[in-house]
Amino acid sequence: MAQKKKLVVIGNGMVGHKFMQAIAASNAQDGCEKYELITFCEESRLAYDRVQLSSYFSGKTADDLSLVEAGFYEDNNITVYIGDRACHIDREKQIVTSKNGVSVEYDKLVLATGSYPFVPPIPGHERENCFVYRTIDDLEKISAAGKTAKSGVVIGGGLLGLEAAKALKDMNLETHVIEFSSRLMSVQIDDGGGAMLREKMEEMGVGVHTGKNTSLIEKGDNAVHKLNFTDGESIEADIILFSPGIRPRDELARECGIEMGERGGIVINDQCQTSDEDIYAIGECALWGGMIYGLVAPGYKMAQVAADQLIGKNNAFKGADMSTKLKLMGVDVASIGDAHAKTKGCKVFTYVNGPDQVYKKIIVNEDSTRLLGAVLIGDANNYGNLLQLKLNDIPLPATPDSLILPQRDGEVTGMGVEALPNTAQICSCFDVTKGDICTAVADGNTTMSAIKECTKASTGCGGCTALVGQVLNKELEKMGVEVNTDLCEHFPYTRQDLYSLIRVNEIKAFDDLIEQHGKGHGCDICKPTAASIFATCWNDYILEEEHAGLQDTNDRYLGNIQNNGTYSIVPRIAGGEITPDKLIVLGQVAKKYNLYTKITGGQRVDLFGARLEELPVIWKELVDAGFETGHAYGKSLRTVKSCVGSTWCRYGVDDSVGTAIDLENRYKGLRSPHKIKFAVSGCTRECAEAQSKDVGVIATENGWNLYVCGNGGMKPRHGDLLATDLDRETMIKYIDRFLMFYIKTANRLERTATWMNNLEGGLDYLREVVIDDSLGLAAQLEKEMASVIGTYQCEWKTTIEDPEKVKAFKPFINANTGDSNVVFVEEREQIRPANEEERKQLANA
């Protein structure tokens, strides 16, 4: 076998990691390792998602941000020097040496050193509590300083500066942005857009100071610092973040004499080679065509090109699109192409809507047939479409202004995704083309979640989500997989439609529903769905004659059916708290009826092996002892897990048990598209695992943090932090709204996690609905929840009090025996269902 070549990568950031993935993939494909990989990683952790850095402030952890799949470096035999900076390249001997004294030889070398935030040499810039915003370590420091600070300023009003401002705002600091030029985001947007953006920022309580040049930072009178401007004015703040721009980290290359750009940056050719053909540079340290690309997508492209070059495939970097879309503090901001209308002879169309604070501008060529650029503030919904028009040079409609005028009366503006060629890049973060998505759909990935998982599209900045969805739907349509969102053959409606029909028309029985809006006899899909909606809307007893036949067997017999046709019994043990007396009752009942007894994963006790006819008798004993149904059988609230909390725990900051019990009692009996689980932890140690629940609540020094849409199960998902430091009343208000909004809009059997994954606009949108009441629904949602809570009944209590209902638990209508097929054997001193073999043996014995 040929000697493996040594390939050394300096820098383990986003692009360096991408590069190694590309090489590893090719090694795997060829079945042999052409290259031995070695990498220097200056930071204290392996590659992570810098683009999502700010989400660290909304609850994401360093682990969540990691880009490295478990075992990646081990499986690919990659040597990593973590926390070690390469500090010298000897091009003659082809050796790299590091700060920690490691020295390695290389055959090929890749520089992926990224860039660093520029800190202007303003006197006083080295004072304490002055930070930059680039790494997780930076954020940890900022976050620590934020605990005692009251105010912060960001120097630099560009893209990153505004992100940093959001972080300060998220820490509840009084926030100011200082910008040298006359408008915010001067690179990307024009004066009109800048003015609108400024208005929005100020409305959100961020002070915007443009045209300010900071001349001195000194000790403040009322805060840690005082910033003095050249115009004689000043401002005080406890924290300063520098974000006036980035500079390529080219010091290593410079020192060993590789060609540099005039203003820095390592010069590369179309193959990403530097002036030394054994050395490549990729990502933010590289200068191509006189340009440094401060975005990740072009860096990823360079990584692929360099990797291809090294394994002998043809590929070339030909520049990249710098269009951007982002959501800053809930404000849509987007810029495409020639945003400043610099192209000769171009024409500009502008739409300004003052009251709604929307600003849109498009720049088209001389004869108005092609799009050159655009600026969108306040509403960037057609960003994806506009970008595609530009990138693919697609002819514009006769009246280009229709592209930015508001859509009225359902008229369709812009161009559909069909117009796009297969090579059109839909997701720039992960370089996913329309063709990639089409292939994925053809391979059977027919839901948004599947597409995300398989292509990674829309899992970065999220800017392409709407477009990916459109391509998916068009493809499904083409394949004849009619994008049929009908619930089933009996109703030409989605669950959400049915929910509205039932609620608005006050329909209370399935017969009426199917007569008025459906056809046929119904089925095991629409019947339980309708029953669940009836229960949410009207909350009748679910075994009422007109409802009983609609229920899944678990609901129909108020127990979970087991593999041998018996049922389990799960009484509610709110918050997992139970008195010794009640525990004894459970033991006595289990013993009396010979039930298998187990502690569940939901902090309660499950009694298995009850025959149909035994259910009412057993439940009577339990209800008499003060138990209620635990709804373990229902698509409804299951459990609210708790940790022991401040009552006993030395670390607890609030009463998690009491809160869990209150929440469980508030929402018990609530029927929903799927089961709902909660947990409450008394401090950030999170012993109740609240972040893995549909609703998770964690006590903080200042109130409760509310997480939503977490999930264990088949595909675990950590919850998203919806709101922080809530008082109890607000927390409950938000949960009411959240749950009702989910119930109103989710598909059948869609847990909150999947619902969130498919929710257009994601967490930001959910926040707008739940916290800002953007749909004007909040009062109604709260009222609907109040009605469910006000009409709660224990279904088992109602059942055992009605002899007619008890009759339904008779195994045979015409005989008083039980099912002879239900047979148990003993194991570890308890019963278990006999298997087929054992059943036969026992029958013959």
Place this chain on the structure above:
Amino acid sequence: MQTAQQENTVWHDICAISDIPKNAGIAALVNGQQIAIFSIGKQPQVFAIDNHDPFSKANVLARGITGNINDALVVASPIYKQHFNLATGQCIEDESVCVDSYAVRIDNNRVFIGLTA
């Protein structure tokens, strides 16, 4: 052959038609055999098939949800949700599986099941 079978049918009086919940099923024990009986529609049509679910091997079909798939009236097994044609016992998802179906008669609001003797 056919006539012979008919002559040998013994009709068992099971219950009142009102004992079967609307658009749902109950189980009956006839000659030691478990039979699931369903009542469908406003002017109820009654059907009888085995109560035994060949997939889960539990006696549970009477506890399934009824409905139709295209023209066929069906019940869905409550355990793994396969559908069985109420008239013929044929499993919709698996052609090779068919449970027994039984003759049913309504007389004077009583439900009778016919078993061949």
